[in-house]
Amino acid sequence: xxxxxxxxxxxxxxxxxxxxxxxxxxxxxQQAIEMLEGNVDRLENYPALKAxxxxxxxxxxxxxxxxxxxxxxxxxxxxxxxxxxxxLVQNLQMxxxxxxxxxxxxxxFAGYAFEHFEIAAYTALGVMARAAGEExxxxxxxxxxxxxxxxxxxxxxxxxxxxxxxxxxxGSGEQKR
Numbered sequence: 001x002x003x004x005x006x007x008x009x010x011x012x013x014x015x016x017x018x019x020x021x022x023x024x025x026x027x028x029x030q031q032a033i034e035m036l037e038g039n040v041d042r043l044e045n046y047p048a049l050k051a052x053x054x055x056x057x058x059x060x061x062x063x064x065x066x067x068x069x070x071x072x073x074x075x076x077x078x079x080x081x082x083x084x085x086x087x088l089v090q091n092l093q094m095x096x097x098x099x100x101x102x103x104x105x106x107x108x109f110a111g112y113a114f115e116h117f118e119i120a121a122y123t124a125l126g127v128m129a130r131a132a133g134e135e136x137x138x139x140x141x142x143x144x145x146x147x148x149x150x151x152x153x154x155x156x157x158x159x160x161x162x163x164x165x166x167x168x169x170x171g172s173g174e175q176k177r
Contacts (some may be wrong), residue, residue: 009131011131011132011133012132014128014131014132015074015132015134017128018074018125018128018129018131018132018134018137019071019074019076021121021124021125021128022067022070022071022074022076022078022125022137023071023076023078023079024121025063025067025118025121025122025125026064026067026068026071026078026079027078027079028117028118028121029060029061029063029064029067030064031114032056032060032063032114032118033057033060033061033064035107035110035111035114036053036054036056036057036060037057039053039107039111040053040054040057042103042104043104045165045169045174046104046162046165048158048161049104049108049158049162052151052154052155052158053111056147056151059147059151063144063147066140066143066144067140067144069140070137070140073134073136073137074134074137102166104162104166105162105163105166108155108159108162111155112152112155112156112159115148115149115151115152115155116152118144118148119145119148119149119152122141122142122144122145122148123141123145125137125138125141126138126141126142126145129141
């Protein structure tokens, strides 16, 4: 195979990168699921945040299924190693945050940053899919991207209220939950 000229995209290269990116996204969704499951269980004093995290947890489960379907459409499968590694990373982070009195704040900050990481990942997947001639996969990436952007916006808009609620609860020691 001849090397491509500068400024052109080889669809086969784009396809291979798309497969890697989809496997990474499947692992990211595993990390999101574990993060959200842990948060939802401990947000009893933050009802709006708990409700939004519960909603996004279901979306994340659907995202993971959709990503797996995209991989299957390409004749590939998710990476068990990446899923396991991402889950372990998330569990370690939750243990560290859980040991602190400002757990809800740290988890809110981490969730906001994580949403932006997912936004970047799904933006890139859309570009890769289109370069590989996989428009249906690009549309799936765009659909997930839209939901990740909405969650990031919600977290940003509601962070002040979460911090205020946290500060009101500090005196009672209930701020963690």
